[in-house]
Amino acid sequence: MSAVTLPTRKEEEWRYADFGVLEAFAPESFAQWKHVELAAGETRRKCMVLGGAEPELHRIRITLGEGARGELFVVNNGGDYTRVEVVVHMAKGAHFEFGGVTIGGGDVTREFVTRIDHAEPGATSHQVVRAVHWGRATGNFLGRIDVVRDAQKTDAAQDFRGLLLEKGATVNAKPELEIYADDVKCAHGAAIGQLDEQARFYMAARGLSPDVARKLLIRAFIADAFAAVEDEGEQEQLLDAALGTLAEAV
Numbered sequence: 451m452s453a454v455t456l457p458t459r460k461e462e463e464w465r466y467a468d469f470g471v472l473e474a475f476a477p478e479s480f481a482q483w484k485h486v487e488l489a490a491g492e493t494r495r496k497c498m499v500l501g502g503a504e505p506e507l508h509r510i511r512i513t514l515g516e517g518a519r520g521e522l523f524v525v526n527n528g529g530d531y532t533r534v535e536v537v538v539h540m541a542k543g544a545h546f547e548f549g550g551v552t553i554g555g556g557d558v559t560r561e562f563v564t565r566i567d568h569a570e571p572g573a574t575s576h577q578v579v580r581a582v583h584w585g586r587a588t589g590n591f592l593g594r595i596d597v598v599r600d601a602q603k604t605d606a607a608q609d610f611r612g613l614l615l616e617k618g619a620t621v622n623a624k625p626e627l628e629i630y631a632d633d634v635k636c637a638h639g640a641a642i643g644q645l646d647e648q649a650r651f652y653m654a655a656r657g658l659s660p661d662v663a664r665k666l667l668i669r670a671f672i673a674d675a676f677a678a679v680e681d682e683g684e685q686e687q688l689l690d691a692a693l694g695t696l697a698e699a700v
Contacts, residue, residue, distance in 0.1 A: 561590030
């Protein structure tokens with residue numbers, strides 16, 4: 451059996467990880483990947499809510515066949531270090547949709563790390579990530595898009611926004627594009643800020659309590675991450691799981 455290579459801070463995709471927690475993982479944990487393959491033309495959606503009290507490491511490799519569509523939506527509100535790492539290989543005309551929310555407080559790091567490999571022409575990918583944190587919590591998103599020379603007509607986008615409810619919280623974002631094709635449409639955006647106090651004042655002036663106003667504003671903020679979920683029941687479950695964490699906020 452070959453030796454497992456343990457992560458280090460020198461590796462870009464691990465730069466913001468909580469190494470104090472990672473040292474407690476068994477070495478073989480870093481070699482464990484879940485492999486998902488979609489056949490040509492297949493469509494599959496997966497919704498995940500990660501809210502355990504113990505550290506979690508989820509590493510997923512997805513291969514999309516020609517014209518396949520894969521969708522992954524995740525609420526990451528773990529009570530301890532929780533990392534979701536996704537590597538996607540795209541065939542011709544395939545589409546990958548990712549929506550993720552990291553949310554919570556405490557002294558906890560929650561992160562998404564994605565790498566989308568546009569290997570053939572005409573594939574599309576769309577990622578929307580929202581982070582809401584308070585206390586001394588950290589929310590991370592490291593997203594990389596690779597477009598090879600022959601992957602013309604690629605259309606790929608990343609959209610990240612972070613919301614800090616308290617000064618002690620941290621949000622890190624590192625979008626990355628590596629493009630070798632010349633006929634592509636690729637974009638990324640990242641913004642980090644605080645709750646809109648003017649909007650809260652406006653809502654309070656119309657009789658809403660501060661807690662209700664805050665919840666409504668945060669709901670609107672994170673809803674974009676799950677806008678592509680066609681099943682309204684699944685969409686509401688994801689939103690409720692994320693917003694339920696707000697009860698712990700100051």
